[in-house]
Amino acid sequence: MKIVVLGASHGGFETVEELLATYDDLEIKWFEKNDLAAVIGWDKETTIHKIKELEDRQVEIFNKTEVIKVNAKEHKVEAVDRNGNKISESYDKLILSPGAKPNMLPVSGNDLKNIQTLGGREDMDMIREKAQDPTIENVVVVGAGYIGVGAVQILGMAHKNITLIDVSELPLSTYLDSEFTHKIMSEFVDKGVHLAMHNFVQNFVGNDQNEVTSVVTDKAEYPADLVVVAAGSHPNTEWLNGVVDMTERGLIKTDKYLHTSNPDIFAIGDVTEVFYNPGQNDMNISLASNARLQASYVVRNLKDDCYSINGVQGTSAWMAFDYKFAATGLNETTAKRLDVAIDSAFIEVDVPRDHTQISHILFKVVFDPKTRAILGAQIMSKDNLNDNINAISIAIQAKLTIDQLAYGDFFFEPGLKSQRSIFNLVGLKAIEKGTSN
Ligand SMILES: Cc1cc2nc3c(=O)[nH]c(=O)nc-3n(C[C@H](O)[C@H](O)[C@H](O)COP(=O)(O)OP(=O)(O)OC[C@H]3O[C@@H](n4cnc5c(N)ncnc54)[C@H](O)[C@@H]3O)c2cc1C
CATH class of the missing domain: 3.50.50.60 (FAD/NAD(P)-binding domain)
Structure with a gap:
């Protein structure tokens, strides 16, 4: 064949x-x-x-x-x-x-030099190269989704002067809810990233050599030796x-x-x-x-139709400077967009990682208020605890409920302080929320 x-x-x-x-x-x-x-x-x-x-x-x-x-x-x-x-x-x-x-913004000046879209590995490598270029000081990243934030991460580590522009109020708002994105915003500010949220790009300005020099939005003009456009595809x-x-x-x-x-x-x-x-x-x-x-x-299925594909939860993981985060299924933004009724429970806890270290964790579970089925989750920490999200992804696929999560069997290691895993804790919080509604 x-x-x-x-x-x-x-x-x-x-x-x-x-x-x-x-x-x-x-x-x-x-x-x-x-x-x-x-x-x-x-x-x-x-x-x-x-x-x-x-x-x-x-x-x-x-x-x-x-x-x-x-x-x-x-x-x-x-x-x-x-x-x-x-x-x-x-x-x-x-x-x-x-x-x-990748989409280019349909505004004037979008053909100027040093305006770069991000479509894959080769483009990311190009950004890594530009991050090492000493002639590039001011960088504007347009789009505060995963890809834009990835570019900010690379350029921020190289100590560029970065402005992150997005039409939405909060970065990463289609992946994470505000409990998480507010912390990420503070992290960006701490790391010197200038946030220009709720800004609409109007045009790009260039010099005599056709190189970009600034980005004009409905709110301000931002200097730019390099513009990275991460505005969907x-x-x-x-x-x-x-x-x-x-x-x-x-x-x-x-x-x-x-x-x-x-x-x-x-x-x-x-x-x-x-x-x-x-x-x-x-x-x-x-x-x-x-x-x-x-x-x-x-x-x-190449030769015969044998296996119909399982659905997915859109499980993903990323980072913003010191924070590592992962998400699966619905959050408040996507639930609203799809018109799905949800409730949620959020915990922010310190959990021992081993005998000497403690992880500070933000964990949220989203569920159906009627059936109590788990529909989504988000986790964030400065330690990499992203793997935990895969368990919730499977729980969504298996249509498990918050009750099954709260009383699920998760391992305990002697010597550690808490006997309850973060799954039990967030599940119990969800039951509390679900009962009080
Ligand atoms: C910066 C960045 C970071 C990402 N990070 C993650 C991540 O951490 N985790 C994750 O799950 N996803 C991530 N993604 C998304 C992921 O890269 C895409 O979902 C994935 O690459 C899609 O694979 P694909 O094969 O459908 O298409 P593509 O990766 O777009 O590949 C298509 C290929 O087909 C070739 N091609 C197209 N047309 C033709 C033609 N007519 N003839 C011959 N060849 C052709 C192209 O050159 C290209 O190589 C990231 C995306 C970007 C841009």
């Missing part, structure tokens, strides 16, 4: 790895329009070794080669490499993971119009086995929607973990 895989990032990479681990009768053609090794993050030595291994397993790599057309009727893709050479390959099954492109699918069915936003529609409207074409990753268990709805959640999970299902 001949398989064409498009894309070498999380979705495409996981697909090829799992195809090779699962089948030994495939001929695989793997297309990546950028440099495959850079996309995956292989160093020189690993690249040589991996390419040889892939070739030995009948994987032909079309590096720096863009697929420009899918002829679904003839089961063929057409591609063009960086030298303009045209390539045509047939397939029995085509697996698409073309990802998303859009699916990389315009070129697939008419080939597979898509939503209005250009997301590829898939069924529960991840077939597109054409049964021989699968789609995964940032160009698709996933079933979101906490909201019981389909939505686009751009996470590597989702792309990789979908890849596993495509591989298992």
